[in-house]
Amino acid sequence: xxxxxxxxxxxxxxxxxxxxxxxxxxxxxxxxxxxxxxxxxxxxxxxxxxxxxxxxxxxxxxxxxxxxxxxxxxxxxxxxxxxxxxxxxxxxxxxxxxxxxxxxxxxxxxxxxxxxxxxxxxxxxxxxxxxxxxxxxxxxxxxxxxxxxxxxxxxxxxx
Numbered sequence: 001x002x003x004x005x006x007x008x009x010x011x012x013x014x015x016x017x018x019x020x021x022x023x024x025x026x027x028x029x030x031x032x033x034x035x036x037x038x039x040x041x042x043x044x045x046x047x048x049x050x051x052x053x054x055x056x057x058x059x060x061x062x063x064x065x066x067x068x069x070x071x072x073x074x075x076x077x078x079x080x081x082x083x084x085x086x087x088x089x090x091x092x093x094x095x096x097x098x099x100x101x102x103x104x105x106x107x108x109x110x111x112x113x114x115x116x117x118x119x120x121x122x123x124x125x126x127x128x129x130x131x132x133x134x135x136x137x138x139x140x141x142x143x144x145x146x147x148x149x150x151x152x153x154x155x156x157x158x159x
Contacts, residue, residue, distance in 0.1 A: 035060070090128040090150070100124045103148075111144060126151065 014022075038046075039060035046054065087093045103111045103123050111123055125144075132143040 089131065090126065090147075110141065 038054055039057065043057075046052070101121070101123050103109075106121055106123060108120070108123070111120070111125060126147055129143055129147040132138050132147065133140050136143065138146075
């Protein structure tokens, strides 16, 4: 066998990560089997086997119920924290940044201005405008007038 083939061979024996993983897997399997035995074996058989000191059987239901409730609460809490940190859809901070181009900055009277021979320039529209057109049963011109009037009022109040 050539020397370079021996030097490239994998080292013998398991790494510590593999050993800890295997031990953890075995420990969790043994724990689950003991839990199932405790939960499902009648008390008379446990007493006959000499096992007299164990928790009340009601904990076999309480512990999993608490764990499931904790998982649901964690998901609910995480979603709630995310919703609290996001501005409302009508806020201008949801779409405005340094590269934003608004209709008024380009000198257009409206984002819906008719152009017969060209494609209108790309402009940013607030999400509230898109939602009111898609889900509010409004025409684009009506919704645009309402949204930009509200944005103008908010800007005037901040100044």
